[in-house]
Amino acid sequence: MDPNTIIYFPCEGSSAFTMTVSEIQRWQNSFTVYADRDIPGMKKSFLQRALEGKSMNGREAFRMKFVVRISDCPVMMKFDAKILPRSLNDDWPNFIKLISMTGVDFAGRVHDVDDILAYITNWRNVFELDQVTGKIAVFDGRNFHPVKNHPPVLLNENLLLDHLKRMTRLRLRVCDREKVQIVVETGIGLGIFSGKHIRIDSQVRRLTAHALRCVITEEGATYTHIRAIVFALPIFSKTIGDIQIPDVYHDFVNEFHKSKYCGRIPVLIVDHDMHELAVAIACRGFRVSELNPADSHGVFGEYWQNYGPAVEEKLALTTLGLLVQHHLINRSVLDDSRYHII
Template sequence: MSRNHNNINLGSTSRKPNGSEETNAVPQSSTVPKEKRQSQISLFDAINQIKQQQKALMRDLRNDNTEKMLLIQINKWEKETIAYIKSEASKTKSRLEQIMQNINTKLKQRTDKLSQELDFISKPGKHTESGINRCKTLLEKNQFEMRKIQAITIDAPSISSLSLIKIDEGTVNTPSENTVSANDNSMKTGSHSCNRQLPVPLEITIRFREHPYPSVLINGTKSNTNEIYQLFEKLRYLNPMNKNGPMSGNCDAETTQMERFLSQTFDFKNRSTKYIVQGVKSFRLGKPLETLDPQDIIYFPNTTEKSFAMTVQEIIDWQHSYKVYADQNVKGMNSDFLCKALQGLSESGEEASRMKFVVRISQCPILMEFDARLITRELKDQWPSRIKLVSVTGIDFAGRIHDVNDITTYVTNWKDVYEIDPKTGLPFVYNGRDFQRKRGASQAELHTDRLLTDLIRMARLRLYACDKEKVQIVVETGIGLGVFAGKSIGIDGIVRALSAKAIRTVLEQDGPNYKYIRGVVFALPIFDSDLRNGRREDVYQAFVDEFDKKKYNGCIPVLIADQDMHRLTVTIAREDFSVSELNPADSHGVFGEYWQNRGPAVEEKLALTTLGLLVQHHLINPHVLDLNHYHLIQL
């Protein structure tokens, strides 16, 4: 058959009275061979099918209400956005009015008092130095209030910086030349396979905005969790974390700031000949909290209009909230041991390992984010008291003498990995604390079942403590990971995976029994760009893999976020939820013990960015060593 379709006779034509031509349904020529007539009929059927599809398409187009539905969505978004903006503007106006009213009330009271004082000391014989000093003090306070007024600003993002509504035109596969060619061949052979489905209709979807950083939301099976999903969605739209801020390296300025704050407020002084543990300076407070007026207001880092304000009584209340939860099934776990360990007096090995099954938890406000940006707080703000700091010890594969049991318990071939001291039969200790790998040593091998069992026990204990302390949203931070996950001996990937599996197991098994916990957020910033076998190897990826929707069957919703744990925690507290934040603490048991070292360790950053030094350090909070605050439990 010729490839020129114009040479094919599809049928005779007849002239209608009006002069138009009409193609007959069936070829009329009896001289046309039977095979050719069948081919012509097939081609005619194909043309009719196209005509029918064209009619159906035009009918669908006339009846299509896509534009109407999309306009409804746009109008709905417009109304809701305007209503939200008006509501926020109204709240902000009311807040401004309240702020100004409070300041003006103070100013009026002090101005009246100052006028009275001035009138009094202006009288003959009343010109006293003490009276003048009182007037100066009142004047300075009024000037300070005036500066507070002048320092008020409105932090309103520009419209251009907002992620607004937009139209996303879906991509549609267009028929390729190969497809057309295949249809042509079908027609020639008389096949009816040309009656194929048309391309997928053009889909237009409305996207309101994109998540600004990597995050994964895994639904739970528990009912009535819409409020938690709304919270998690809000968390996914926070500004991305600044990973290159001052807290990403040495913290000299922040350490100095904390030292100055403690010195000016509580007469803090280091004790030059006293140490808490090796290399950790001891200190004392010349003005302990119990000697101060409970109504005194304390400002961090100093008295400015953008400081974190708190009363002495609040700090005392936060200290009193301190609790210890410990696994009673661990050999040697008792109140006397806890009191000893929380002073940094635990012995290397078994006692240090015992601390992995101890949780310290208390109310503990956050002062700064990871980038050291100060979080301001006024006394009326209640969100700080909704935050619980959970201090726990991770399994430490850094290879140091205090945590020697972590090596000998979980690394099955540790004698092949480290140099051995012939006197003790244990890893040889250099510089008083560090183990040394053998030259050309084998890669470490893990006792994975034992490690997973203990990681599950540790996760179960800290989540139990959170639930007992009425925490609604748990913020986890990859406990025991980071530099301590054993990268130097080649086990970090396995440790990360087992840590994720441990807490997934606990959430699935214990989740239905939690009375207060309603959601879990994993704050796992992506720092490491290390790629192995074509994929990124870090804590975030390990948890995403483990909490895959096909794997996780727990009832508690989970959010995994590449985000600052402080930013997440404070946002959750400001949304009126009780929230906990995990602090991977040192196994010595002293809160933030290395906080004056100005180095990059996690525990010192927690000390510098929270009130942990005031509420969880045994030299400041007497309740840390109060046996009545210890709870020995069986899980």
């Protein structure tokens, strides 16, 4: 296509999000991968296969937690599905970067079996087992079922906390390396993946908030470009009488308040969605990042055809993510010269 071709989304008009082919190509060309060199098996050949959706169950899926994908990624509509009008003179879309990173997964699915095996020390007593192999039984081709009235889950908190810190450290270093000024984070692995069905969600939220605070406190002074970190954590839990059922927002507030956080990097925790925040920040001329809680299969959006049942799918429907981070659309995704093992 002619690089000067103008594209209107969803159609030509004053309320359209307007862009050119050359802009899309530039956004696609910004795609980069960073991976933790200290993770066994972290090679470019693995990354290329994983980003094509071919990571194997278990060890390879587990490895994806230590991989960051980042690219320019304009937001075309907020989560209310209303188009953001944009003319070619508006520069704010060029200030938004999207980070895709997998979180810990306790939902109980065969692809992420190593999360269960690594972090739950008494998994044999928690999940139904295959009577022949002694492994966790798989139902409907992918799911694990907890045993009825299973004992309390015993988490290997030290290992989980260490890995959560490692993931956070990599993600924030990448943001700084990519010259992000305002980092907008959301809860990664803190929804259905936090293990509510086996009653460990509160524990996982607490450890995640603790890991983030520790890394920001320890490494904040080393960042060259990051000026502030914003946690976009909408409150979804209900209030019963005067009692607020704990949510991700409250766990993060408690972690930073009780520790009397006074690190070099300012932290803001808000009951708001990340699109609203990222667009407002970008419109003020700051380079901002959003966090996509990615699937360990490595394909952007994964189930976006389901019309947005989760955050990653909503990002696929409201941003240019499919154009810039999906391997079937952007050739840069499988270009291993863009992979940095650091």
